Amino acid sequence: MAQHQSLADFNASLKAFLDASPTPFHAVGSMAERLDAAGFVVLDEADTWTLESGQGYYITRNDSSIIAWRQPDAGAVVSQGWRLIGAHTDSPCLKVKPCPELHKQGYFQLGVEVYGGVLLNPWFDRDLSLAGRVTCRDVSGRILSHLIDFEQPVAVLPSLAIHLDREANASRSINAQTFLPVIMGQAGEKPDFRELLKQHLGQQGVDDVDSVLDYELCFYDTQKAATVGLHQEFLASARLDNLLSCFIGLQALIDGGEAAAGQVLVCNDHEEVGSMSACGAQGPMLSQWLERVLPDADQRNRSLSRSMLISADNAHGVHPNFSDKHDGNHGPLLNRGPVIKINANQRYASNSETSALFRDLAELVGVPVQSFVVRTDMACGSTIGPITASELGVKTLDIGVPQFAMHSIRELAGSEDAHGLYRVLQRFLQTDQV
Structure with missing residues (x-):
């Protein structure tokens, strides 16, 4: 597995990505540039594909959604499955x-x-x-x-x-x-x-x-992304929800190195308005891609039974001025690690098995983990996690970096949390346990 980027290098690159990505179209363009530099090959959905095991590829749809992956050996992916990271490119x-x-x-x-x-x-x-x-x-x-x-x-x-x-x-x-x-x-x-x-x-x-x-x-x-706070504890920027997760998943894939399991990043547009589009998570983009990279239906279904998706979308950190808006035992703090998002009514797709695996991976790389459950008397939001889980039938976990001011023109996250999640996801792409 490749070495982790340092916290300082990671955050510098993250801020440059946020500043270069004012729209989903620009975000996908920025991601494509970084994939090109890492040796990934762009494919056109209208062409016939010839795929080589071990090579990295990516496709885009509508210029605003992207799937990037390392092509696995067909036999290996049947026995090891896929490790998928999902996020979304759009922001309110x-x-x-x-x-x-x-x-x-x-x-x-x-x-x-x-x-x-x-x-x-x-x-x-x-x-x-x-x-x-x-x-x-x-x-x-x-x-x-x-x-x-x-x-x-x-x-x-x-x-x-x-x-x-x-x-x-x-x-x-x-x-x-x-x-x-x-x-x-x-x-x-x-x-x-x-x-x-x-x-x-x-x-x-x-x-x-x-x-x-x-x-x-x-x-x-036009205000640029910045680290702020007395000790630079915070990252302030537009579109942290959810370009932060796109960048984390992208860097985890680029820096992860090869593995027996298939490694995939999928970043969809239109999550903020329901995901129902040709390039949204409720559309056919991911399933159509999977049919092309693993055409045999029996092999494809067997591989999915050994696969897992981590849906990364930011979580609500507990605000010190509004702490009563959180359940008393489930108020995530900034810079205390990524958050497992749980909802009994399946607004989030996490279950005990997927949560346990994430906790184990985080412990292996020394990253703390938190939990979020919405107050029982409040409505719960949702993510692409349940949508993708129901489309593919793959076990899924919903996680996110805690943040303040979600859906504001300028949001705030901890300056350490994105790097911590990146380290866990990099390990996830290598694991043989799901």
């Missing part, structure tokens, strides 16, 4: 509407949709930029897609002054339709948004665009 955000242009009081604004369960208040008074995917017709008539990222602050969502709403701290609620149009600037006439996109693509070096046909764009906070 504000997405630009198809016809977004608004012109009020001399200000140029864009209308937005709320994607996922966004914590809306922190989006106000931030320096916002815009990124995503733009689909164009080029000068030769071809339809092509390009990633776009304005990088610099180009928009803001100012709060209403307290003087104009004296009850704001006590009772202001946010109307998503009327409060969230984002201010892009001042203009005497309403600008053509698609023309602005075309111009910026030209600045990025894409100068053969005839017209912008459509786009999938979201706003994001």
Whole structure:
């Protein structure tokens, strides 16, 4: 097995990944670059594949979901199974509407949709930029897609002054339709948004665009990821839920080395809105991939019976100002290790066997483990874990790094926990026990 990265190197690389990944499209592009550098080979789902045992490969779908793996020997994977790590590439955000242009009081604004369960208040008074995917017709008539990222602050969502709403701290609620149009600037006439996109693509070096046909764009906070706290105890960034898990799984796969069992990382889009899409966890992407890499149905089913999936998605750390929101015995602390997520109603897919294996692996590498159970009088969220378990019929564990401010524009995690989970997952990819 390859050596672990040091904590300092790991966190530096993690922050660079977070900053380079403002959208699921950019996150998958960033992951692909790191896989390329590690010797993995990209495959096209439309091509016939010729796979070599021991070689690393990856595929993408919709530019926003990715599966990466080391191709195992067919005989070995039947006897040893697969070690799968799952995560998701999307985060709650504000997405630009198809016809977004608004012109009020001399200000140029864009209308937005709320994607996922966004914590809306922190989006106000931030320096916002815009990124995503733009689909164009080029000068030769071809339809092509390009990633776009304005990088610099180009928009803001100012709060209403307290003087104009004296009850704001006590009772202001946010109307998503009327409060969230984002201010892009001042203009005497309403600008053509698609023309602005075309111009910026030209600045990025894409100068053969005839017209912008459509786009999938979201706003994001331009503040970079940082370690903060009196002793740098915390990692602050946008999109920790769940790019943190994507990065941890990616590095575990890259640094894990070969093993008899098949090693797989799957990062799906659309988890925050239910996972029901062609590239989501409730879609066919993973099962279709598995049928191609192990075509024989008998071998495939036998291998799955010896397999395990670890679904990595961040957990709610107990907030010192709101500790009553947690069960008294199940309040995970930051920098005290990854969290096993448990729910009797199968909102999480963990069971005693998968939890026990994770605890054993964590003990072997010296990483502490915590447990999370939601208060019995509160509703429980869910992950791709139960979805993937029901699609593949594979034993599954739900775990995550504890964090604060989940679904905020800027979230907070412990600066040690991601590295600890990386070490456990690296060991998981090597284990012959499931």
